[in-house]
Structure formats: structure tokens, C-alpha cells
Amino acid sequence: MYSFGYVALIGRANAGKSSLVNALVGQKVAIVTNRPQTTRDNILGIVNGENYQVVLVDTPGVHRSKNKLDKTMMKNVRSAISGVDLILYLADGSKALDEEEMRYYQNLPQPKVLIKTKVDKKNLQSFKADFEVSVLSGQGLDQLKTYIIDQMPKSKVKNFVFDQDYYTDKSVRFIIGEEIRQNALNLLSDEIPHGMAVVIERFEEKPELVVIEAMVVVEKERHKAIVIGKGGKTIKQIGQNSRSFAEELLGKKVLLKIFVKVVDDWRNKENNLKQFGY
Ligand SMILES: Nc1nc2c(ncn2[C@@H]2O[C@H](COP(=O)(O)OP(=O)(O)OP(=O)(O)O)[C@@H](O)[C@H]2O)c(=O)[nH]1
């Protein structure tokens, strides 16, 4: 028998959804930062085995919408919830599970399981969950994976949707854009992150190298100065970190140029959202 199905990972921002997707897939599919609302799109992570294929749907953290980008992100969450074969609801084990969150969980459709994440942490809360996991120590990951595969619909014929060589639905172009966003988020102060987007403007594969031009979009002139840094120090660091990742991913030398552009209030403008891929 073959198992194939879709699994959505839902939870508040920073709960550890993208980290768990990467751990289960065994590849870096989605970027991870310590800032809330890192993930904006639904990103598929594909777990392949001889007789199973599980498609994990990573989603943006559940939060209240303040602008059009937030609304798009929450629409992504709702679309992930509908039509999957299993929902994993992730709750940070070091944070209390409050009533509002419990209610949200209870209102999710079945089948679903509650997963306590980051159980390697010292300040663990005592709430009960169906699974306890840590991507840092690896605790609970094998058990969870076995459970997920077991829950997937069964078929006598191999009905996998994706080629088994694939581990995500996203292009290398998208993944490299996200890597740049991650490296920028990690280097920048708290005020900028939510207003930043990365657009790959040029991606040209030559025999010996790949030429990539990326545009970092921010909302304010003063943010632009911060992204660039003193004497271009910050943007240079973002570029270096991202280039080595891209070279490894592509197996080729990469020439990476990053520009910074100010687009006022882009998170509320339909045409900008579209242009930046949201
Ligand atoms: N100690 C510890 N930290 C973890 C673990 N899993 C994730 N983290 C950290 O938690 C933070 C958030 O992780 P993400 O995977 O980006 O969380 P997310 O739910 O995808 O967040 P959003 O995309 O913003 O909704 C990062 O700093 C991770 O390194 C874990 O098992 N143990």
C-alpha cells in the first residue's frame, strides 16, 4: 500500500512551524528566524519515502491583521486548513497556552493534533499535548513522522502528486529570495522586519556562474540606510551570507547584487503586493 496526503502546520508566529517542516523534510525548505511572522507564503515541504509521500504545508503564523499583507497571510492559513488530511497545531512549549489559543485550536476541523514544540527549553510550560518535539535535540521527530505517514490516505496504486526528487514546490529563485530576507532579518533591528520584502529581479544561469540581482524593499528612507549600514557593511554581510547559501544550492559560483529600494506603505498596496509576490 502507498500513503499520500497533505498536512498543514498551523500555529502562532514563532511557534516553530518552519523549523519542523525543515526537520521532517531533511532540507531547508523554509526560512527560520527568531522574529514573529517570518513566513508569508504557504510553502510545501515534501517528505518522500519508498511507499509514502507526505506534503507538509508551512503557513504564516496566526495573528491579527493590520494591513493587506496580513490579510493575505491569514487567507493563506485558511486555505491551508481546508482540504488537508491532517492538521498539526504547533504551540511553543515555553509559552503558556492561553484560552484564546485553545479556542482557536478547538475550532479547527478534524483530524488534528496538538504539538508542543521546543521541548529542549528550560522554562517549559505544563500544558498537555499529543506530541512533544524539539528540532534542536531531535526529540519526538521520528514518532511524529511515523504517526503522520500512518494517518495519510492509503492506495494500492502509487498516486504521488510530486516527483520523488522534489522536496518543495518552490523555485530556487524563490528560495534564494527568502534566504536573503532571512539573512537581512537576522541582522536588522526590530523596527524593520515586517516592512521588508525581497524580489529577485534577475536570475541568469551562465555556463560558469549564476548572476542574481535582488531588490530589498523597505518602507522608509531611514530603513534603507539601516539595511545598507555604515559604509555598506550590513548589506555586504547579507550578500555574503546569502551568496554562500546560493552557491551551495546551485552547485555553481554566484554573482549576487543586492539593491535597496523604498516603497512607501507597500503592505497596503494591491499592485505592490502582487509585484513582490504576495
Ligand atoms: N530551542 C528551540 N528553538 C526552536 C525550536 N524550533 C524552533 N526554534 C526557534 O524558534 C524561532 C521560530 O522558529 P520558526 O520555525 O521560524 O517559527 P515559525 O512558526 O515558522 O514562525 P513564523 O514563520 O514567524 O510564523 C527560531 O528562532 C527557531 O530557531 C526548538 O525545537 N528548540
Ligand SMILES: [Mg+2]
Ligand atoms: Mg515560519
